[in-house]
Amino acid sequence: MASRPSTTAARRTSELSALGAAILDALPISLYVTDRRLRIVAWNSLREQGPIGKPRERVLGRHLRHVVPPRGYKVTLPVIRKVLEQGIPHEHFTETQDGSRLFHARRLPVRQHGKVSHVLSWFEDITERRAMEMRLIASDRLAYLGQLVAGVAHEVSNPLAGISGCAEVLASLAQKAPKAADRKEARSFQQLIRSEVARCERIVRSLLDAARPDPGTRADLRSTVGTALRLLERHPAFARVRVVSRMPKGLVARVDPDSLKQVVMALASNAARAMPTGGTLTLRGHRQRGQVVLDVMDTGPGVPVSLRSRIFEPYFTTHPESGTGLGLAIARSLVRGRGGDLVYRPRGRPGGSFRVILRAAGGEAL
Ligand SMILES: Nc1ncnc2c1ncn2[C@@H]1O[C@H](COP(=O)(O)OP(=O)(O)OP(=O)(O)O)[C@@H](O)[C@H]1O
Ligand SMILES: [Mg+2]
Numbered sequence: 001m002a003s004r005p006s007t008t009a010a011r012r013t014s015e016l017s018a019l020g021a022a023i024l025d026a027l028p029i030s031l032y033v034t035d036r037r038l039r040i041v042a043w044n045s046l047r048e049q050g051p052i053g054k055p056r057e058r059v060l061g062r063h064l065r066h067v068v069p070p071r072g073y074k075v076t077l078p079v080i081r082k083v084l085e086q087g088i089p090h091e092h093f094t095e096t097q098d099g100s101r102l103f104h105a106r107r108l109p110v111r112q113h114g115k116v117s118h119v120l121s122w123f124e125d126i127t128e129r130r131a132m133e134m135r136l137i138a139s140d141r142l143a144y145l146g147q148l149v150a151g152v153a154h155e156v157s158n159p160l161a162g163i164s165g166c167a168e169v170l171a172s173l174a175q176k177a178p179k180a181a182d183r184k185e186a187r188s189f190q191q192l193i194r195s196e197v198a199r200c201e202r203i204v205r206s207l208l209d210a211a212r213p214d215p216g217t218r219a220d221l222r223s224t225v226g227t228a229l230r231l232l233e234r235h236p237a238f239a240r241v242r243v244v245s246r247m248p249k250g251l252v253a254r255v256d257p258d259s260l261k262q263v264v265m266a267l268a269s270n271a272a273r274a275m276p277t278g279g280t281l282t283l284r285g286h287r288q289r290g291q292v293v294l295d296v297m298d299t300g301p302g303v304p305v306s307l308r309s310r311i312f313e314p315y316f317t318t319h320p321e322s323g324t325g326l327g328l329a330i331a332r333s334l335v336r337g338r339g340g341d342l343v344y345r346p347r348g349r350p351g352g353s354f355r356v357i358l359r360a361a362g363g364e365a366l
Contacts, residue, residue, distance in 0.1 A: 153207040167193040217256040222247040228264040240278030253292040253358035266327040274300030294356040
């Protein structure tokens with residue numbers, strides 16, 4: 001009879017410890033617990049998975065030294081010792097060896113009877129969260145850049161109007177010059193100033209328009225891509241690049257031709273830069289499930305896997321000496337602002353491969 005309460009207490013204790021172990025297994029965090037002698041006393045199910053995962057029965061009761069790789073042990077040992085001695089949590093960020101996953105690592109003191117008895121090592125995979133934070137920072141920067149550009153464009157229109165007025169006055173003064181040759185030269189300069197001012201005004205207008213997408217406009221892919229390529233083909237960077245354009249007739253997208261031209265030029269100039277010793281740039285348009293798709297492919301080395309999540313970030317460039325790193329960021333925001341998307345789309349074989357996805361506008365004549 002006397003043994004009853006202690007049996008109940010023992011049952012409760014074992015129920016509680018089973019619940020504790022089940023809770024550790026339910027956590028979306030990889031963790032283990034070491035005692036003061038650095039023996040593993042808990043190893044949750046996430047630590048059993050993945051390329052470096054180990055089955056629980058092979059690690060429980062063993063010294064940490066025999067469980068984690070030697071390099072990791074060398075770094076971990078002083079940290080765990082410090083947490084055991086001082087009872088202060090420790091945290092840092094760490095990456096997998098191939099750099100593909102990022103973890104928030106915490107070492108937390110566990111206290112029993114007022115003394116640190118164990119250390120809980122906790123590893124939270126924050127790869128996706130960090131990528132989202134980076135995307136937010138990128139879109140913030142772009143929004144700021146957009147406002148800046150629109151502001152500059154707006155302010156530049158006033159001095160432009162002033163310059164063009166001054167040019168008219170100068171021209172009428174020059175007409176009074178005694179020599180015919182001087183009058184002729186003045187006229188030609190007046191023409192030059194007029195045409196350059198008109199060009200600046202067009203640029204300013206297009207910058208302001210870019211900030212305000214017009215859903216009503218449409219572009220025929222064959223003619224718009226054709227114009228962009230004609231402009232590029234004369235550029236020295238394309239001297240060794242063979243351009244193949246496969247654009248079916250009647251492919252019309254909901255995008256203004258100027259923006260589409262800018263996107264094509266950004267993608268094509270990147271492709272040319274990726275093929276300095278020559279290669280082929282292929283542009284292929286087609287319709288797919290109510291959308292217009294434009295693939296831009298090159299025979300260069302392609303974008304390394306480790307950089308693919310970063311190339312659309314504003315200011316990200318692997319050519320700091322010549323590039324701004326804004327080409328893809330602006331191209332993507334132009335396309336997204338018009339209800340489409342721009343993505344890197346690796347193929348089975350090597351080479352850069354980008355896909356522009358646009359809303360289809362039907363095949364009506366433009
Ligand atoms: N076709 C491609 N092949 C290989 N890498 C590419 C390709 N296109 C883009 N990249 C990579 O993406 C990065 C970002 O491209 P983005 O166009 O935004 O900037 P950039 O070309 O470096 O500079 P800018 O466009 O201002 O000249 C490039 O620096 C390059 O590393
Ligand atoms: Mg570029």
